[in-house]
Amino acid sequence: MPNRPVLDFWYEFASPYSCLSALRIEQLAENAGVELRWRPFLLGPIFAAQGWTTSPFALYPSKGRYMWRDTARRAGRQGITMVKPENFPQNSLTAARLALAGRDGGWTPAFSKALFRAQFCEGRNIAEEAVLSAALKEAGGDPGSALSLSRSEEVKGRLRAEIEYAKSIGIFGAPFFVTGDNELFWGDDRLEEALDWARDGR
Template sequence: MPNRPVLDFWYEFASPYSFLSALRAEALADEAGVTLRWRPFLLGPIFAGQGWTTSPFNLFPNKGRYMWRDLERQTTRNGIRLMRPNPFPQNSLVAARVALAGREAGWTPAFSRALFTAAFSEGRNIAEEAVLVAALRQAGADPGQALPAARSEEVKGRLKAETELAKSLGIFGAPTFVTGDGELFWGDDRLEEALGWAADGR
């Protein structure tokens, strides 16, 4: 819709809290009169810049235990099945490229929701091509076109550029929501606040 405020939804396919946001953000954005712009990126390079080689939920055991218990509470409350993927975190490189390849065609949101569900509700490995193909089909996309596009140098370069942009914006985790005036909101529990700011400003 023209003239609707835009909220950028920066998400990482390996992120459990991005999973929660992906399943509810679109409906909430529509209610708020906000256009949600889906922006997959990679947290790995951002973590590496802090000297981390894996998720902080693995590096700090108490934080990890809390996160999985919190996720159990949130999914139970919302009637969502939770299954911890193995390995965790998942290798999300190809998944992010595929999601970016679908931006112009418009199937990125549906593909992302399907893939998050495969990872965190079914415990499937999103690095496997069969899992990607199933999510593409569920989103109404043609895997025969989407996967070659995701392997193109153009899409690979676009993902690198998106991740660098995320860094320059000060994004350090996912999900992060960025409003049109540059306000950052980190975490699934800040989604409603981010939408309100995007719609009405401070």
């Protein structure tokens, strides 16, 4: 049986649009016959290289207002309710490290979805260890060992390497979808198009 086409799903835990994609991507990929690779990373270093100190949705109030209204509309079409956390953007460093650590245990997708729901559906702070631990338990991970692993130099280095690789291929926001032939698609509204391209190519 030939290998299934692959789509890399690059996402940032502080990104509302990444949340929308994370909560619907698995079924769409399954329907398309496309294998997913979940690739958590951080946008902060990429924004910093562009001279931004935080998310453009925080820097530019009109863009931020539009984004929250737009994500609310898109979430409504998925049957979910989005809320704006008290702090935005949230510190997603430990979350990204945990998601990378979870690849070996196979719980990265479930952990990522649980954490996105905690943040953008319940308004929780994903930098808090209790919130991270609850998401880990929901995903079938062991909070103690996972949190310890996330603090290891190996996982820290893995995240730094992912960020540098994202920069090198031209990723500048989230979510980003990269097909097997290196076609780039940016934004939740490009997910279906990315899956079609991953499956059928040009």
